[in-house]
Amino acid sequence: MSSTYLGMPAFPExxxxxxxxxxLRANLRHATHTIRDRRAKAVAELEDWAExxxxxxxxxxxxxxxxxxxxxxxxEKVTAAGGVVHWAADAAEANRIVTELVRATGERxxxxxxxxxxxxxxxxxxxEREGIRCYETDLAELIVQLGDDLPSHILVPAIHxxxxxxxxxxxxxxxxxxxxxxxxxTDSPAQLTDAARLHLREKFLRARVGISGANFLVADTGTAVxxxxxxxxxxxxxLPETLISVVGIEKIVPSRRDLEVxxxxxxxxxxxxxxxxxxxxxxxxxxxxxxxTFHLVLLDNGRTDTLADPVGRQALRCIRCSACLNVCPxxxxxxxxxxxxPYPGPIGAILTPQLRGTSTALDASLPYASSLCGAxxxxxxxxxxxxxxxxxxxxxxxxxxxxxxRGRRRTVRPARGHTSERAVLxxxxxxxxxxxxxxxxxxxxxxTRGLHPRRLPGPGRAWTDSxxxxxxxxxxxxxxxxxxxxxxxESPGRGSRAGTSGASGDDRGQEER
Amino acid sequence: MRVALFITCVNDxxxxxxxxxxxxxxxxxxxxxxxxEEQSCCGQPHFNTGYRHQTEPLVRRYARVFAxxxxxxxPSGSCAAMVRDHHPQVARRARKEGRELSPAAAQQAxxxxxELTEFLVDVLGVTDVGAWFPHRVTYHPTCHGLRMLGLxxxxxxxxENVRGLELLELEGAQECCGFGGxxxxxxxxxxxxxxxxxxxxxxxxxxxxxCTVDNSCGMHIGGLLARRGSTVRPVHIAEILASTADAxxxxxxx
Numbered sequence: 083m084s085s086t087y088l089g090m091p092a093f094p095e096x097x098x099x100x101x102x103x104x105x106l107r108a109n110l111r112h113a114t115h116t117i118r119d120r121r122a123k124a125v126a127e128l129e130d131w132a133e134x135x136x137x138x139x140x141x142x143x144x145x146x147x148x149x150x151x152x153x154x155x156x157x158e159k160v161t162a163a164g165g166v167v168h169w170a171a172d173a174a175e176a177n178r179i180v181t182e183l184v185r186a187t188g189e190r191x192x193x194x195x196x197x198x199x200x201x202x203x204x205x206x207x208x209x210e211r212e213g214i215r216c217y218e219t220d221l222a223e224l225i226v227q228l229g230d231d232l233p234s235h236i237l238v239p240a241i242h243x244x245x246x247x248x249x250x251x252x253x254x255x256x257x258x259x260x261x262x263x264x265x266x267x268t269d270s271p272a273q274l275t276d277a278a279r280l281h282l283r284e285k286f287l288r289a290r291v292g293i294s295g296a297n298f299l300v301a302d303t304g305t306a307v308x309x310x311x312x313x314x315x316x317x318x319x320x321l322p323e324t325l326i327s328v329v330g331i332e333k334i335v336p337s338r339r340d341l342e343v344x345x346x347x348x349x350x351x352x353x354x355x356x357x358x359x360x361x362x363x364x365x366x367x368x369x370x371x372x373x374x375t376f377h378l379v380l381l382d383n384g385r386t387d388t389l390a391d392p393v394g395r396q397a398l399r400c401i402r403c404s405a406c407l408n409v410c411p412x413x414x415x416x417x418x419x420x421x422x423x424p425y426p427g428p429i430g431a432i433l434t435p436q437l438r439g440t441s442t443a444l445d446a447s448l449p450y451a452s453s454l455c456g457a458x459x460x461x462x463x464x465x466x467x468x469x470x471x472x473x474x475x476x477x478x479x480x481x482x483x484x485x486x487x488r489g490r491r492r493t494v495r496p497a498r499g500h501t502s503e504r505a506v507l508x509x510x511x512x513x514x515x516x517x518x519x520x521x522x523x524x525x526x527x528x529x530t531r532g533l534h535p536r537r538l539p540g541p542g543r544a545w546t547d548s549x550x551x552x553x554x555x556x557x558x559x560x561x562x563x564x565x566x567x568x569x570x571x572e573s574p575g576r577g578s579r580a581g582t583s584g585a586s587g588d589d590r591g592q593e594e595r
Numbered sequence: 596m597r598v599a600l601f602i603t604c605v606n607d608x609x610x611x612x613x614x615x616x617x618x619x620x621x622x623x624x625x626x627x628x629x630x631x632e633e634q635s636c637c638g639q640p641h642f643n644t645g646y647r648h649q650t651e652p653l654v655r656r657y658a659r660v661f662a663x664x665x666x667x668x669x670p671s672g673s674c675a676a677m678v679r680d681h682h683p684q685v686a687r688r689a690r691k692e693g694r695e696l697s698p699a700a701a702q703q704a705x706x707x708x709x710e711l712t713e714f715l716v717d718v719l720g721v722t723d724v725g726a727w728f729p730h731r732v733t734y735h736p737t738c739h740g741l742r743m744l745g746l747x748x749x750x751x752x753x754x755e756n757v758r759g760l761e762l763l764e765l766e767g768a769q770e771c772c773g774f775g776g777x778x779x780x781x782x783x784x785x786x787x788x789x790x791x792x793x794x795x796x797x798x799x800x801x802x803x804x805x806c807t808v809d810n811s812c813g814m815h816i817g818g819l820l821a822r823r824g825s826t827v828r829p830v831h832i833a834e835i836l837a838s839t840a841d842a843x844x845x846x847x848x849x
Binding site: 098107411449453454476480504510511524541551554555559560 | 602604606607608609610611612614615618630632633634635636638640641642643644645646647648649652653656738739742743769770771773774775776777778779780781782783784785786787788789790791814815817818819821822
């Protein structure tokens, strides 16, 4: 796996390959089921979870409705507190801003707090191209970086790796990035953690520039918030002289008080903890305490366009907890890489095609990467109706429609590659809207049933390669009804009241058997 | 009360025994069942694949065909969910986009539509329908029944009152079987992987039959079980509830 999402195949092909990887399946099954069960327990402890969830959704809706106001408020407060605010319309602009800011410090190395926004814009690669090396300091991100791999989960980017794979990566790769792994390293979690701690410690102490995202931006104070479990974030946020935070514009909460809601929703939904071990908050800069220079890069990168869509905009409520990934039966089998984006799983299937559009085969396949079982919606702490958005995006893919691209309204055309499906569904609709034709088709199927093959050709193979077909019955229900009940009497407006019949019903239902 | 059966296109074409069982069961409970022959499909295959416009004639048809009934009963959780959750929305959006489709009519039809176990428990107020089914059964709650309709324990209540039936717990019962309509074809590898896990769980219970409120999910689980050479059969809940000592369930004589 090379560390880029470019040129990846559409979801069905990538997912099919993943289902054949036994070790990956086992790793994912174990990890997702463990955290899924723990989350369910952590959530069940709170009697007011439903109210918290509703509040979490309502607060974010308020922010999205008045985003312009809150963004200006953030800019004003952060600036007043000694920070510098930058506006980035897209990934390229954000990367350019950060690169220039790091260059201005004269440094060639930065330490990073785990951040989805910087994954989204490909910041590490952009900085690398300019000769600046980024060190990931979150344990799982470190594993991914050392393994020249891609993250496959929002919260646990190395979820596809097991302990022995991680030991091998540490043994083989740590030395070329800094302090080598200790001699005789085993795959015990304590030893692996210790190796990572020693490896990272020298980076924390040497780094003069830190880069982070933020989980929340408090509008009325200009305070940025990072929640984490390992303490690496705290190191990166406090030790360097310069801190650069790249934050999506939807991360705002109106006031500090609103954190009460999210600091309960987020840890229980993501790590199944009552409270995350580290919550770091900072407001601009403070003399003699922490970084003396703070830059906030506010990132749009498709968010304003997403906001313009009344159905799709709910995806912007996401607080990146990853509960939807952990409960998703499709994610569990397909793995995160198949989604071709730092945002895998159900939320990725609705976020990526909105942020990136649906013009590539991969992005157009994402809204279909779901059986619509609804488990994701059930666990989402901000009540994003993911199935609703999936259906909405499927419609955009096959029917086309109006979208907003860089602030301009445009009409997208139906995606290619759906020609035969469209023809089949159109024919089906024609038949289904004509009961006479439907009856004729059913009868034809019944009469030829002795000739039906067990394995279908063409698109039908997708069914019969793995499953038996049901046998077509000797007569469809509607023929049985007409034969035994005289269908002609059943036009609307006739028929007797309930309770007047039924005496002879028992044997009628069995007469076919 | 005037009660109509919405058979659904899948049951009509592939599982007529389920339809016959619904008629038998409801008549045994004193309900006269009507079957308006102009009915067809709820439009779910089109709608769930993204073809909302193609769903509109079927939404219109459904509202028209069932307009004169007090209750529409259907032996399918996902078709009931389609009618209740999506028909009014399809109609509203059609009107907004300038095509004639009455949201009020769609809403009225939606409000009167009941999945079979809802109709039995909520409308008729029965949980013991006098059934006899002397077999080991496990119950798989299908997703749209479970999460969209919120059927809760209605199907279980009904099954627990069936004489002779031994109800066996299914591990990971609330996990999707992987059918998902066109998902089963578009993402057949993942669909199959999900279904195989479900089939294994079903077999592990030692049941002879896996009961659902949706034959489409049953077709998927059953198709995988049969390919594995398993003898466990999918059975629709209507067929279990229709079975009595006098007229016991027999696998449809196809």
